[in-house]
Each structure stands twice: as C-alpha cells, then as structure tokens.
Amino acid sequence: MEIWSAIKLKQSAPRCESNEFINLVDEYGDSIYKFCRSLTYSREDADDLFQETFLRVFEQLPKLNASGNPQGFLFSTSLYIWKSWKRKYARRKRLAPMERLDENRVSSVEMEDNIMMQEEIRIVREIVESLPEKYKIPLILYYTVEMSVTDIAAVLKLPQGTVKSRLFKGRELVEKGLAEIHYEK
C-alpha cells in the first residue's frame, strides 16, 4: 500500500507543479469545452482548441493573474486562438450534418421519439451557426456557456450595452430565420 502510494505520488508530482493552473482547469474546463465545441465543427477540433487554450494560459499565468479576471482571460484566449486558426488554416467546414452538441440530451429526446423537438433544435442551431460572428459569439456565450452579460462584455471587451444589443439582434435574426421558413410558400 505504501509502495503504491509512493508511485502514485511520484507520477502525479509533475501535474501538481501548479495548483493554480489545475484549479483553473477544474473550475473553467467544462465551460471552456462547451465554448470550444460550439465554435468548431468536430470534437477533434474542439479538443485541439481546448488544449491550445490551456497551453497558452499555462504559459501566461502571470498575465492571467494580473488580469484579475481569469474567466475573461480564458475565454478571450480561446476566442483569439480560434480566430488565429481561421486565419492561418482557413476555414474547414463539413457540409454533412454537424455532430450533435449534447449526445446525452439528444439521445434522451430520441428515446421519447420526439422528432419535432429534434428538428427544432437542429434548425435553430443551424440558424445560429449561419449568423455573423458578432451575433453568434454572444449567443453561444449566453446560452451555451450561460455567461452573464457582464462577463460576456469582459470576454469580448465590449460595453455591456453593445453585448445586450447584439444578443437582442441575434435573437431577432433567429426569429426572422424561423419566420422565413414558416411563411415561405
């Protein structure tokens, strides 16, 4: 038992070099991952973005501390990397149906055989996906990451009023998209 503990301790030592970093991963890992999944087209890309975000943050821990807003710093970093990748590697997009954002939840819907609900979810997601970034990103932060307007403003470095107005406009565009489907012949 003692030997096992010693081995475990030795193996885990490098991971404990920075408790601060590990705490960050524990506290914000889930929400950053949701964000990454929403921004990217595949789980693989999301995993890459997630890793790259924390790699960058790991290197910039002093800056993160100085920011006084670790959440804002993390999401800004993630967003910055995503935009950089788009510039560097250009856009890669699958035309096949996107992977489901939440397999567990959808599968429960499938169990209920609720096709209408699936369609509803799929179409709203597609409309959001097609929105300009300035509307899409605030919507993802608000609805997927469940961030407050204040926090979104900090991440996007925008006044709160601008965030509110983009959320409003984003909702309006989604509603318009749905209405177009409804009213077209």
Next chain:
Amino acid sequence: MRKDWLRFIMKSENYDVDLLLKEALSSTEIPPPELVEKVKCFSKEEFDLKNTKRRTFSVAAIIMALILVPTSVFAAWHFLSPAEVANRLESPALAQAFRSDDALLINETKSQKGYDVTFLGIVSGEGLTELDSTVDKAKSYAVVAIAKQEGSMPDTSDEDYDSVPFFVSPLIKGQEPWLYNIASMGGGYSTCVVDGVMYRIIECDSLEMFADRGLQLIVSSTDFYSTEAYNYDKASGLVTPNPDFDGVNLVFDLPLDPKKGDYEKAQQYLDSLWEDNETSGAEEDLVPANENGNAVELLERVTK
C-alpha cells in the same frame, strides 16, 4: 412536414425565441476525462515541443512546395495550382495526389456577375486529408478559384467573409440534384484566400464510380443547392443555370474517365444514402415534399 411543425411551434402560446435558443444551445457536455488529464499534465517543455512540431510541419510543407511546384506543368499564371492550394491548407498528401497522373487538371474559367470562377482540377483517393475522417474510404477532391473581377474576395477572417456565400458541388447526371449533392455525399470543404482570390477544395465520397453516368460541377452564390439558381431537366438528367436567377449559377462539365465508372457500385451507394434517413424520418420529410419542389426550399432555408 417541417413547415407544419414550425407553424405549430410559432403559433403556440408558449413560443419564445429565448426558450428555443436555450433548448437548442444549452449543453451538458463535458470534456473527456483523458483530455482534462492531458491538459493538467502540461509543462513548459511540452508547450515548446508542441509548437516546434507544428512549425516543423509547416516548414516541411513549404519545402515540399518549393521543390515540387516548379515541376508542375499546370497553372493559370495568376492562380495557385490545386497542389499549391492543398499545400496552403496543409494537406501534403492531397497536394501530392494533385501532382500525380491521376489528377485531372481542368483550368476552365467562367465569368458571371462580376466573378471569375475557375474549375482548377479534381483528384480521387483514400486518406488524402486530415479533414477526411474516414480514411479507408475513397474521396474526391475538386479545387475551384473564385475571384472578383474588381477588387478582392474577403479574407476568411473578415466579418463579411460569408456575405456572399458560395456553394460548390458535384452533381450526378440523372439524380435529383436537391437530394444528391455534396451535402448528402459525405461532403465538406476547406477555403483559403490568397492574394484576393478565394480557393475552395471540396471533398465528397468518390465520384469516380459515377464517371460512366456523367457528372457536373456547379458553383452558385447560395448557401445550398438552390432550385432558384438551377433548372433540372429530368429527361436529360442535367441541370442548367436559371437565367432569371440574380447571382452566380455556373455549371462546369466534370469529365472523369467513363472507364472508371462502376454502375452497380454507384447504384448501391445511391441507395444507401437514404437508407439511414428512413429511420430518422428525414425521407418521410423529403420525398413527398420533393414532388412539388418544397423540400428544396426547406433545405435551403434551414442552412441560412
């Protein structure tokens, strides 16, 4: 059917776009535990190693391009060759394929509505890109260059990048284009903008098996296949541009060697495309609507 449920939802007393967005975008997904563990194991050395690896890969791709591109006999002087585009998109295997004898270099330009669209070439093969997650399955890759006659195409990072969308897709002669296009054929694309010209590599399940049937390549300024942009003639099995469409609606011939066609295999593939959807209800949605043309409209709309 889709319209019916949307009408139902939107007329419902409980209809609220805020609730719809919550329902559609909320997620309980969490990162895989192994990914979290991996991230927690980061050290400065690993960070450096990761970045170095990436740079090395890029340099290798550039060196490959420098060595091999001059040997290519292809390329309109102001466009990148398909191999160069593949290199730009960091797909060296695909670049190599475009330099091989198997590649078909077309280099045909058509102009419309202020755009010059050039069909540069096509190649098929297995495992040529990272984008292709099914490496054991043959895929086809076509490269198209889209340039503005005046000015530059917006960069991929520009906010107005998608202000004029482009849909590039192969079509199979005799198959309804709204059902059988890049979106239903395991398709995807990569785009880059170089010197104001947009290059798009499209990928889909191998087209060679359809070579004996005949193929077309369409480029339209739409999000999806559009019946407003094209007319489909059942008799000939071909699409033609709708002259009344206000936008780009080009059609190129896709002259694959008919000897590469495999009618039976192709038919099995076509049949299989809709098998999966029978269980999801998609076919139920599409087929009845397709007879009066509505399905196409719905497919377009949901992608906007």
